[in-house]
Amino acid sequence: MNESMSLTIILPLLGALLAAAWPRRGVFIGITAVLLSGLAVGWLWFSLLADGPSHQALGGWDPGLGIRLQVDALSILMLSMTALVALAVSVYASHYFTRRSQAERFWPLWLLMIAALNGLFLAGDLFNLYVTLELLSLSAVALTALGGKRAGIAAALRYLMIGLLGSMGYLAGVALLYSAFGTLDMQQVAAQTGDDPVSQAALIVMTAGLLLKSALFPLHFWLPPAHSNAPAPVSAGLSALVVKAGFYLVLRLWTEVFPDTLSTQGVTLVAVLGGGAILWGSWQALQAERLKLLAAYSTVAQLGYLFVALALFMSAPPGVARELLFGALVLMALTHAFAKSSLFLAIGVIQHRAGHDRIAELDGTAQRLPATTFAIALAGVALIGLPPSGAFLGKWRLLYSAISLDQWLLVVVIGIGSLLAAAYVFRVLGHAFGRSALSVQAIHSVHEEWPALLLALTATLLLGFGSAWIWPFLEHMA
Amino acid sequence: MPDAATLYGLLGIVLAGLGAHAAIVQRDSIRRLLAINVMGVGVFLVLIATAYFGPNQDPDPIPHALVLTGIVVAVAATALALALLRAFERSDDE
């Protein structure tokens, strides 16, 4: 049954339309729509496990003439990540907005963002991906500006401009591919790409556009202001999910559409940029004075790990090591999504209660907000890559592969990055456990503290102890 | 002698380049927006040139549909960007 594929997109879309038409019931509509689209993802799991990877020609037209949706192990993992993170963030958001008008504006845009993400992870058509990317970027930008503060609006404007520039680059590549191969269907294009100038030119402009959108160093400059000035639930969604969209597309394009086009120089360049992202992002996170800025720079660094892993994967010879790397890469992406959304929600709790997020003035947080502090600590474990988090398994494989491929420089970079990550996490915890009592109100609202804690537990325990199946799953369902 | 498709396609690529350059180099938001829109026209020209098979043959309708979609998406993004710009400038006064 392939209805579930369309439902994961249609249900949040319907929810968004309802929430836009009936803003007063935003919370109810929003939570229901997120739950239902999560159930659709669950249904999709069943059909994937029963029938294997499949695709659906929308409208009943043959791919090429029509548009194809497709699902495999990678896309279902991304969909599940989106569903779970979105659910936790939605529960948090249902009590976050103090002004009703803000809440009413949040839900339709939030649901559109989820619909766009789900559509993107299922898309099998290059132009459809362009429209999905624009839907994602416009809803994300509007959400960024939701706080109404000057800094947030400025960051949203810049975010939008960068996004538009990036998607135009992507679209230029699509136009070229269509002119050469006469189709937009990813599989049909993939069958024709090779070492020719058309494939190379398209690959270069599309990748460049997507790297800009996914904020790979040094194209990351727009990300920290946008992620650190948005309302907490939005920051969580942006940093955990939206940045993954660009990375996911680069991954798909490189591995499936242009497997024979990619040059070693290109891969090396991305590895170098990824290494730069790890060092620069971690260093800036350590320098940050505000928690949200720290979290945002940490995302810059974590994206660096993902791109380094991708580059290693592309350059690894076929075999077991390569399979191991792919699983590691996916696991790191998943762990980061849960850990980072948890961190942003926890910061939101602190900001709500203490009225600020200045790291130097956090002393006493641990006494007043024990669950939140615990969530930060757990998320920190995952961000550093300590056991038992999923990131530990991922990084371990990454290091192992880097060593076996004689990439010693990468080993050093990953080591330094982890030390810096430990430093910035412990800097926060050091203040949180400080003795001086901060005038933080104690809280008893379950909705406020639990989402962050559950997300952090998922990142650290569930994805650490319970993730061994990911490797065989990715191998059989590709 | 180049045919019309080649001529307009190349023009599209040059316009996309000019737009991309200005979008990066200019600092003013409205100018950047103009630049991105010019870039869009360039990309659209490539698509429509691809669809053109000469004066006596029907063009390929698929790129036409794509470009129509692209134009609406571009105007939607432009509208949002201008609204953000106004909101930003208004926040100056407060």
Place this chain on the structure above:
Amino acid sequence: MKAGALLYLDLIMVILMLVLAIGALHARSLRHAVILFIVFGLVVALAWARLRAPDIALAEAAIGSGLAGALLLAALRDRRPGDDATRRAPVWQSVAVGGLVTALVVLLAWAFLEVQGGRANEPLANIVQATLHESGVSNPVTAVLLNFRAYDTLLELTVLLAALLGVMSLGPQRSPMRAAEPMAAGLIGWLIPLLILAGGYLLWVGAHAPGGAFQAGALLAAAAVLAHLGGRREFQLPGHTRLRLLAVAGCAVFTLVGVSTLLGSGVLLQLPSDWAGGLILLIELFATASIATALFLVYLGGHPPSWNSREVHPDA
């Protein structure tokens, strides 16, 4: 001989577009840049007509150049005179970026010229022609937009809605309106019925000739903008809630058609070929209304001034 004359015409168009684009990108005065951009859009519309893309020519003139131009001019007017709009990157950066972009342009142009040797996309155009009779309409562009690639168009309407929601969430804007002078107001009185008629016509012919929901919606939005500019008392805006519903309706009807096909056949947006024509017209009808509402509201900055006085918005 005829081909030669056409080539001269093409060369003139190409040079004109290049000059206008460079002007729009680098004119010293921002105002001139915007005006050059609008003129550029009009010439581009001619180029679309030249390349046998009348649907796009209409859309470009109405939306790409017309509405975007109106939005840009309105934004420009609200700027304070002191705003520095000539700031740009230092020369070395400009040159470096120029070098990089030139390299990309050369690469793309080379690839594009390679393609021109043997183009592959005729087969798909042939498939569209061969399948056209199953689509419910006879204008191939409408068939692609509302049947073959209907999912794209649904998402495109959603993008427009997302932009509108974004604009509305930024709160009431300064009014972009300035009442027209009496003579212009008289002219506007003539124009509005014409635009509405033209919009209805475009929507109807879209099934078998150039036109369709987007062009029609843009014309209706233009009529509404003009009516507002003319300050016509008899033109009363619907209330907040009704406009909101109208803006959502296009997307909603489209989605509901999608859901019913999903329930009926298990395939999203698989229109039964007997019904396809009617369903497409239904979708287009509501899409036109939504597009017109969305474009009009966006032009007003999300919140018509009358809302603040007539209705109590949660924020007011």
